[in-house]
Amino acid sequence: MGYKHLTKEQRYTIEALLQTPMSLREIGEVIGVSAGTVSREIRRNCDMRGYHRYRWQLAQKKYERRMKVRRHYLKFTDEMKRTVRRFIIYGQYSPEQICGRFRMKGEEMVSAETIYRWIWQEKRRGNDELARNLRHRGRRKRRRDSLYSSRGIIQDRVDISLRPSVVDEKKRFGDFEIDTMIGKNRRGAIMTTNDRCTHLVLIRRLAGKEAAPLASTAIEALLPYKDKIHTITADNGKEFARHKEIAKGLDAEFYFARPYHSWERGANENTNGLIRQYIPKGTDFSKLTDEMLAEIEWKLNHRPRKSLGYRTPLEYCKQLFNFDF
Secondary structure, eight states: OOOOOOHHHHHHHHHHHTTTSSOOOHHHHHHHHHHHHHHHHHHSSBTTTTTTTTHHHHHHHHHHHHHHSSSOOOOOOHHHHHHHHHHHHHHOOHHHHHHHHHHHOOOOOOOOOHHHHHHHHHHHTTTOHHHSSSTTTTTTOOOOSSTTTTOOTTOOBBGGGSSSSSHHOOSOOOEEEEEEOOOOGGOOOEEEEETTTTEEEEEEEOSOHHHHHHHHHHHHHHGGGGGGEEEEEOSSOOOGHHHHHHHHHTTTTEOOTTOGGGGGGHHHHHHHHHTTTTTTOOOGGGGGHHHHHHHHHHHTTTSBBGGGTOOOOHOOOOOHHOOOO
């Protein structure tokens, strides 16, 4: 007979029989296992601090602890696949977000790598529905084109180097990043804003790509949070030429990232990438409605983020700052 996992009753019996003059083979015969199983059980689970005495309660605790932390194979069942499919297609979750969310709730889920392998396997079979609902749709990121990189000079800009260091810690609500996204053939534009700490996202349609409509839209969108806003950071686009108007309207400090330093607004760059999952490049923004953008904003604010411990931005706001939006 090989080694078997023992029950509580068998461990209790081992402790009791060790008090009698019985051999390990005889104890094994009583509880229905081999002598080797009994020997291994005593060796692995005895009390190392109590003269190597075997106590069944301690042995059971050691066993349960090992079972909890051990790596074990988890089958990707059909039911699990249906759940994953639902999260990807209707929630636009990534495989990593799905795994993180389930583990946060203490529920079993296969690894993100397993989910990705399944997605590509489905795509090779001709079913690309799952791949099309991933953020990058299976494509590699392209380097940003320099066609529209010319930005001009903004009057009275305050460089990001002068921004308080507390903003980099991402521990408080109210440090926002702001940007614009332009539609196909430069037709239509939207404004995207996000809080650096909670990743709360605001998306608004712009009446024009000029500085005036952006300033009024930014103030209107962020006005409900005016008493909580500390800073706003933007790139060097001409649409932010009225930054002083925005700063005054929201009673906030306005800063500009250094040219070609997109990582200084990394959270906003990531937010725009998430939005592109719903509004792909090549979309005519003039056809977007406020209702469509509101739906995308709702989805992003209810989407779990790895950086938030797989909580959603709204959950994070409520748990950390007791904000109820």
